[in-house]
Amino acid sequence: MVEKDVCNSCLTAVRALRVSLVDELEGQIDSLLDVLVTREVFTRDDREDAACQPGPRARVRKVLDILECKGEEAAGIFLSVRSLQRQHPKEGNTDQLQSKEYYKVKQKHKDVLRRRSESMLFYNTRHGEKILFSEYYVNLQLVDGHQGLEIKRHEVLTFGQKRLCLQQKSAAHRKIQPAELFSSANGIRPIKKVLVTGVAGIGKTILVQKMLFDFGGNEDHLAFDFIIHMTFRDLNLIDKPTNFRELVLRKNRHLAKEVDNILANDNKLLIILDGFDEFRNYASCDVDVFVTEPDEDAEVKEVFGSLMLGELLPNASVMLTSRPAAVNHIPVGCIDRYVLIAGFSFDEVQDFFARYFQDDTLADRMFKVASANDLMLTLCYIPAFCYIVCCILKESKDLGGESPKTMTDIYVQYLVALLRSHAQARAEACLQGQTAGAAQQLSDTVLKLGRLAFQKLMEHQTLFYSTDRDVAALDGCSFVSTFLDKTVTQEPGCTEEVFSFPHLTVQEFFAALYCAVTDQPLPDALQGTASPSEATDNGHLDLFYRFLSGIVSKRNAHFLSRQLGLRCHEEKVESYRHKIIRELTMCCESGAHILNYLHCLFEQQDPSLALAAQPQTLRVNVSDATLSQMDYNATKYFLNLTKGKIEELDLTGTGVSCSALRDIQPLLLRCESLWLGENNLDMDAVQVIADVLQVSESITYLGLGWSNIGDEELLALCRAIRVKKKLKELWMEGNRVSYRGLLSLSDLTPDPLKKVVAIWNNSTDGEPESLCNQESINVNFTDDSTWEGWGQWVFKRCEVSSNDKLVMVLHKVCNVSVHCLEAQWAKTFYSQLSQLIKDRIECCTEDDMCKKLKKFDRILDL
Template sequence: MVEKDGCNSSLTAIRVLRVSLVDELEGWIDSLLEILVSRELFSRDDREEVLCQMGPRARVRKVLDILECKGEEAAKTFLSISTHHKQEAHQTHSKESSRDQHQFVEYNKVKQKHKDVLRRRSESMLFYNTRHGEKILFSEHYVNLLLVDGHQGLEIKRHEVLTFGQKRLSLQQKLAVHRKIAPAELFLSANENRSVKKVLVTGVAGIGKTILVQKMLFDFGGKKDNLAFDFIIHMTFRDLNLIDKPTNFRELVLRKNRHLAKELDNILANDNKLLIILDGFDEFKHYRSCDVDVFVTEPDEDAEVVEVFGSLMQGELLPNASVMLTSRPAAINHIPVGCIDRFVLITGFSLAEVQDFFLRYFQDNALADRMFAVVATNELMLTLCYIPAFCYIVCCILKESKDLCGESPKTMTDIYVQYLVALLRSHTQARAETALQAQRAGAIQQLSDVVLKLGQLAFKKLMEHQTLFYCSDHDVAALEGCSLVSTFLDKTVAQEPGCTEEVYSFAHLTVQEFFAAVYCAVTNHPLPDALQHSSSSGETSNDGHLDLFNRFLSGILSERNANLLSRQVGLSFHKEKVDTYRQRMIRELKMLCENGANILNHLHCLFEQQDPSLALSVLPQTLRVNVSDETLSQMDYNAIKYFLNLTKGKISELDLTGTGLSSEALRDIQPLLLRCESLWLGENNLDMETVQVIADVLQVSDSVTHLGLGWSNIGDEELLTLSCAIRVKKKLEELWMEGNRVSYRGLLSLSDLTPNPLKKVVAIWNDLADTEPESVCAVSAQESITVGFTDDDMWEAWGKWVFKRCEDSSNEKLVTVLHKVCNISVCCLEAQWAKTFYKKLSQLIKSRIECCTEDDMCKKLKKFENVLNL
């Protein structure tokens, strides 16, 4: 304040300080006004006059104006009150600042302690057969994984381990389309207008989802500030499965993070700086029930664990927190719709990273190079090595065996059998060196007993869709005291108030499937009826649950693996069971070839046998190979080539509809395409390079008479390439290309090929909007070219084919087919075939809705039901 001179010093001060007083008093003018009234400096009328002013600054000015009329004493008292009030406010602010500073220090202390804990928990790499006392540093063995943006198709109809191969290689070649991303970039949006809070990381079994999580925890704990979070909370769904009573999010966090207790309120209050990682959604026993309609909104609100998870994912609980979810592809369509901001696909190793893995595993350049050279000569082993889990298994075989047992592995079963033998050999080697022959025979008998007990556990739980086994389970109790068990089973301790219980799981789901197959192969247990795909409709049809089990079973019952397991593990095989299995395979393969039903898993089972006499015994009257609606991998193509290369003569039909074809894949099987009479390649995105492969086949083949390219995104330029190829041999009789981008101009390129050799060209649902008179007349004059629904007999057969596909499809695939065939015109519905077809289709949709448990899928199906019932 200024010095006060003369009788008007306080009023003078107010006038001089008027501007600064407005700035100082605007924040607390209302409380100051109440003080002035209570001290009787201002009347109630004065207060009302002040409060009528718009805004705090105007109110301060009105107070100062009124003071001018109140005289010197009022001005003096006002200055005293305002000075005292300002000092109190400053002291309060200082105390709050001190308290905030203390809280900040404590918050940072806990933050650093948490990072230290995460670092310690993640510093060791846990392989499937890590022994006690064996510490493998994560920093020395981690190999980069390839992560790409993009939504993986939800239609996984078989074991997802086998959807990998060719798709993995093509992704590496198309990184311009799929942007490669680093783990630190997972929550950074390429589009600044869209925030990324919920990220789903998906990939096939063994591809490295859990390793990616460990990498993020390791880096965060190691002070690599590449993630903009203060805290990361890590949970696994295997742990969440152990909770069978109501809980809350706070308790879930503190189960393994008691060191966060004092600061947990602050951590959760700052949820915009919190990342929650939930690993292994596909292992969650409630994964089908996560789209909950009962929510919790507070961290300490009790509910079932599935309701806590559902609330978190749907933003009802901790709405500002970031969440990363990992899952195998088969389960992700059960994640609540609309809550995922970003889909990320792990595609495993590149070739360079496979070599890097070998170097880190063997810790010796020369040895690593020699072992990689062994693998590089085996196409199957090299393909599997792109999947980190299998890369480890292959390295384990090479290390433990110093070489490969017998001949080089040719199938997946070969690799797992050698993996089992290598681990068992390592386990018993020390004893075998000093034991007598009789003792060694007893040791082998003991090994076979343990393998069978593991197999019984694996088989029983696989049939029940279970991957976790409690210590109280009879089959688990039978393994008590066996040191070998820890090689194949992981143990978790479930801690609940008042009790603890040990919970086991196989180190990998594929290991469980392998042991289950061993048990089924060598015991009196009857062979399962699930060798072929289920033909029943509904959500569970063709879900691939036992596909890999059946392939392992076939490989184990092969002569070479049966001999190896008998010799090295002491397992005995019944000749009658082997013969029964082989005869059933021949019978079913013959039937599927003649019926044109989906045959892919049978071809894999045949491939696992590696017995040419089996394929030669099939001898179907008509050789039809249908592998449609399966996203084919290189391993799939290997199985197809193996069978067809052993057969002779023409292939009546090869159906590759909706298989994710590429030009590389078609080139690979081009010699087989030349033998086909009917070749169906529709519902694949066929670029010009792929169309050129088809054209090369048409120019050479004397066999191809029917070609299907429906909904394959071809246009006039691609059709021109095909028409030139057709003119060379003039053998093609029917060309189906419905649902494409062909215009009348493109159809004109076929005018000289109809009706000879092309007796039928189907071009409905194309870009036929060209209304130039010459074009319309030229096309309509060609009776072989079908641009509408005219021939009842032809469309009736088409309807039966489509309906059969719909019956065999899962709901997800059914919806994609319905999108294509429900483009109904009035003239179409007048035809009798259409009335019958769409009526049956409507009944099928209705039956699917009745047994559908997913709300979003029900809505999609009801949409098509409404279309068909108009």
């Protein structure tokens, strides 16, 4: 009777401990099953019944259910095994079994990752060709810090300038190695979530491959047991609820036996998620529905959001890669480290040339050619474009053209170079016109690719499915694999193929080519029918327009006709040329944003177009976009072809630097109005402006609002103004100027300075009497027409700004109580601003941006 009570107490204990046992045993359930089989408590069938359950917690529950049927003796043995494990967690038989199997799977996984990452995939790799990663990989520059993650009009075109800035500021931003990504600089705060960002083609995926390659080769610098690699392109194919465990096993079935131990040991797990910007749900990942278990089903975005926010696998390390345009959608506050890939350094570009050409003499010669071309060298800092440039140079002896001067030149030559490289014998026959049928087939293939690129670009799509009509039309076409990447994913009972161009700019180029050589009408936006609200789409078609302009230029049109038999429509060529002339004239006369038209003119490389534009006034507005060296080149190209006075040059919010101002100094001397506000101008930059003021016979109006200038900078400007005494108005709102600095202007007002605007500076109510009597110096708002015009100018900028830029402006102009402004212009201005914010909130689809806009809406509604 006593023995029965003891046995009953074992079974009762198991029942009573059921809830805590699930938590306690989930990390060792597989090894526990092995012990129970060894002790003959469970049969092999029992073990299989438990092992087939979805997830470790479900397995524990199944074991406890089976024990109920086994009786008291089985429960007693189970409790004794559990007790042994708790007393000797690292010495028991279960851990020895686990360790052995765990190690075997760990090594197998490394072998798999090594095999998957050992080849370098270039855009024109021939089928079956193997290019070893170890022989072609060139180090990337990784910079620690949140360096410029704001959205740009086109990331690739702003990168060259960023690259130079990073080189100059290397001391301020710590350069790190891939092995250091999860190492804390101070050793205090643990690094668990790392965001790696960079423009398209900069090497984000190559960095991922480097980490997988090193880990697979047993490099010990990454202190993880397992790395799980996923791409958002693959995750896009999942349209039904799933769980993290299944996501791991989709491409890692070899982990099935130990997957639950791997996930339970999450402090030794690194999860790499590549290409967040390609995730179709990237704008809705800040979820409020969480999963906490690896085997819990949910939508992919909920699984991802739970992982990033630490609700799922809280001890796991996560590396996320993304282009800058999407980072604002990553759940707020979850990132421990921001890392920017800064591409290649000058030395690494040389290293890439050496590895590509595999001949030191040839590599040196080709590098000198690239270095002599500013555009080529700028692009070479981006790894993907460095490869394109090398590809062009390799084939240049056969192309017979001059050195490329524009982006379009490079891509046209790239197109021909890839065709030659991929099917040399056949392509040469086609390109030399020896086989008319083959040449026609080649042209047809290019046009079908162009149609696909155009249709999807207009729909904002970069991923195409095999069921799509335009993709199906490419079936059996030659050279398709040269320009389209294919991903094959398998689901139960179905195989899905997903295609994409290897680079967004390649898609934009093909789309422009199709538009140029077919009767496809120009997009509505290019016809000038887009509304102001539609014009704030972050330049979705900017690069497409530039490629189109370059393709219909006489030199590239002739080159394409000669090399590929593709002829641009003459009517469309002339129509486009007239459009450039018309738009340039209109923008110069109205002061509208002109930068993309300047790029289109630059791509044409035809001075007669600029000379044909005869605006009555020359107003050049390139504001509100961080300018790259290519942007400055396009601006200089146009203005150097014009003569006489530049009535207005607006460089507001362009990130202009001292070196850039020096570069365009001859143009500044021709300006009547020069607007340089919202740039961080140091003393060196201010000195360039002062040099212009000392010699210019034209400059009359100067704007330096919110440019971080203080008293010392103002004194330098005052000394320069006294030389020529031509400047009539100085706008410097929102700076650090004190009354002491303003006093230095007293002898310059009211002649020559009729107006000095110094609102929102370092002022107090106790202003000196001398300044109170200076009507020319405005330190407070008034009710005159000056401020009414100022309000209209600011509101016009707000109307055409993206939401991101609008928020930046609102931070500046909403730092004053509306109720303190009794002037009618102020009431009208802030009323219009409030309505604009409400309209933007109504159309906004981004939660984080909505929150920011609503904050300003509340301020203005007070």
